Amino acid sequence: MISVLPAPGADLETADASATAWALAARGGDPEAADRFVRALHGDVLRYVTYLSGDPQTAHDLTQDTFARALGSLHRFEGRASARTWLLSIARRAVADSLRRAAVRPRIADCVDWRTAQERAQPRGLPGFEDGVALLDLLEALPEERREAFVLTQVVGLSYEEAAGFVGCPVGTVRSRVSRARTALERLVRESEAPGVQPA
CATH class of the missing domain: 1.10.1740.10 (RNA polymerase sigma factor, region 2, helix turn helix motif)
Known part of the structure; x- marks a missing residue:
């Protein structure tokens, strides 16, 4: 051969x-x-x-x-x-x-009360767990394209070039989306920490 x-x-x-x-x-x-x-x-x-x-x-x-x-x-x-x-x-x-x-894709649950089972399966008492939940809540407030760019580069760890190739857009667009996502997240964090102010 x-x-x-x-x-x-x-x-x-x-x-x-x-x-x-x-x-x-x-x-x-x-x-x-x-x-x-x-x-x-x-x-x-x-x-x-x-x-x-x-x-x-x-x-x-x-x-x-x-x-x-x-x-x-x-x-x-x-x-x-x-x-x-x-x-x-x-x-x-x-x-x-x-x-x-x-x-x-829908996931099949092998129990009657799948919501309770899911909540019980979540880790509790781990360092940073509450912060992670808070971050997920804040990310949900971002537009989908900015959230995707932020997660790919800041959470998954892809370079801007890799993320651009992954989503199919120019590198500058990814940089812009990440920058705007950071700005929005910082604003949301400030708002959530301000006494008596509900986050947007």
């Missing part, structure tokens, strides 16, 4: 050029090139979706979804960017779609 991995000492540029050539050949209908394209970038996609999703258990499904999307839209790939860059942008969208689906 011919190895599709870069030879020892081969640089990333050479590997990218090979993967891009295979993607272009696969676009033309070459099944062997499609196989080489998938094998060459499978590890990179798997590591990337694991990092973005934070869930190693779903990483293989997300990787498969990424390649299914890529092969389905290969006819639009023109090689302007490397196949690796193109594929990782598809992987980012696959993870984002997966997270959105998970957020709206």
